[in-house]
Amino acid sequence: MRWVSLCAVLGAALLAPAVNARPCQTRSTRTPSATHSPTLPISSIISVSTPISTPVSSDVSVSLSTPVSTDLSTPVGSTTTPTSTPTPEPTPVNLIQNGNFEGEDVSVWALRTVTIEEDAAKAASGSHYARFYLENESGAGGNHLNQTINGLDTSRLYRLSFSGAVFGLTDLGDATCEIQALANGDKKGAWPIRTIPVGSYSSYDTNFIADAEDFVLTFRIRCSGQNLVTLDFAVDDIVLRDIGTAPVSPV
Numbered sequence: 001m002r003w004v005s006l007c008a009v010l011g012a013a014l015l016a017p018a019v020n021a022r023p024c025q026t027r028s029t030r031t032p033s034a035t036h037s038p039t040l041p042i043s044s045i046i047s048v049s050t051p052i053s054t055p056v057s058s059d060v061s062v063s064l065s066t067p068v069s070t071d072l073s074t075p076v077g078s079t080t081t082p083t084s085t086p087t088p089e090p091t092p093v094n095l096i097q098n099g100n101f102e103g104e105d106v107s108v109w110a111l112r113t114v115t116i117e118e119d120a121a122k123a124a125s126g127s128h129y130a131r132f133y134l135e136n137e138s139g140a141g142g143n144h145l146n147q148t149i150n151g152l153d154t155s156r157l158y159r160l161s162f163s164g165a166v167f168g169l170t171d172l173g174d175a176t177c178e179i180q181a182l183a184n185g186d187k188k189g190a191w192p193i194r195t196i197p198v199g200s201y202s203s204y205d206t207n208f209i210a211d212a213e214d215f216v217l218t219f220r221i222r223c224s225g226q227n228l229v230t231l232d233f234a235v236d237d238i239v240l241r242d243i244g245t246a247p248v249s250p251v
């Protein structure tokens, strides 16, 4: 016991610090250096994933169920598995402001005979939607839901998508009605309005190349024929995204 304690004391006082400290130090320096190199990419992955998750979360309120759930699951999974490489796909940003009509600033939308309604039972998401209501009208003009979009790239391809549903008693007579999307008055998409089933949202989308960096995006309803129609149509979750380089030979 004495020898051991002496030896321990001596070793600790004289020899041990030099001998023992080195393996300890080399271990302590090697182990962190060994763990540092894996932790660096991990921490860099985490730091990368945070900016990704923030724009995605801002997108959550807008694009809702389908794209968001997949977008969220991918970065979350990639943070837990260190082997995954940084995601090459760019962060999808909704270029539409307040596309789900939930934000306080509704003034980003210019409306004509279109109203923004609060009714969670009728909204595709949240509690607000844009309502196109035609009552005994020809459906030949008037209704507009506009937003000015700035800073687009004319060499990129954009996807416009939204949800639409018919509510209430619909009377189209012999007419057919469609919801149209225009950029600076040029039609970029037109979709026949499905009146059945009532209250069930359908997804609408179209891809297009921006003709100009800034344009007024317009949604409107147009009906064929001269007869009067009654139609209660809801639009929600409007999303405009850059989806890549425009094709070399535009269609």
Ligand SMILES: *[C@@H]1O[C@H](CO)[C@@H](O)[C@H](O)[C@H]1NC(C)=O
Pocket: 110, 111, 112, 144, 145, 146, 184, 185, 216, 217, 218
């Ligand atoms: C919406 O845009 C269209 C096309 O640019 C324009 O004719 C119409 O006056 C606009 N409506 C409103 C309410 O700003």
Ligand SMILES: *[C@@H]1O[C@H](CO)[C@@H](O)[C@H](O)[C@H]1NC(C)=O
Pocket: 135, 136, 230
């Ligand atoms: C449309 O107008 C007719 C009369 O012109 C009227 O009988 C009918 O109730 C009106 N429909 C609606 C939905 O107001």
